[in-house]
Amino acid sequence: MLIAANKAVSIDYTLTNDAGEVIDSSAGGAPLVYLQGAGNIIPGLEKALEGKAVGDELTVAVEPEDAYGEYAAELVSTLSRSMFEGVDELEVGMQFHASAPDGQMQIVTIRDLDGDDVTVDGNHPLAGQRLNFQVKIIDIRDASQEEVAHGHVHGEGGHHH
């Protein structure tokens, strides 16, 4: 069986940035299980895995446009501390959910604190970065109709609901 749309796929992976630092890895834990063709993983990785078989190992460099997008300077803005009412202490690096002008929920990260000014960044933490994946395919199976309808995998490593 090869990886194709509507297959439930289990992979072991390690994600590093261009500096060689490990950002994320399934090592020491359970494999990542995802539904191919459902946008569960970044587009560049999903595309690279299409047609692969169990046991295949691959190294994939995904450019920002096929990962978390280019870094957008316009997503950085300065807010007043009063916007963060209810938060005891603000710290650089803290993350908050905020609603973007288009109504979508986004995560903003505090980049700088200066008096009453809080500089927040709405870019994904990995925006603008090339992502280097080392992947080994562990398992491929047909997804159930329910999984396809939900757009994600159920059971071990998947959603429980």
Ligand SMILES: [Zn+2]
């Ligand atoms: Zn579901």
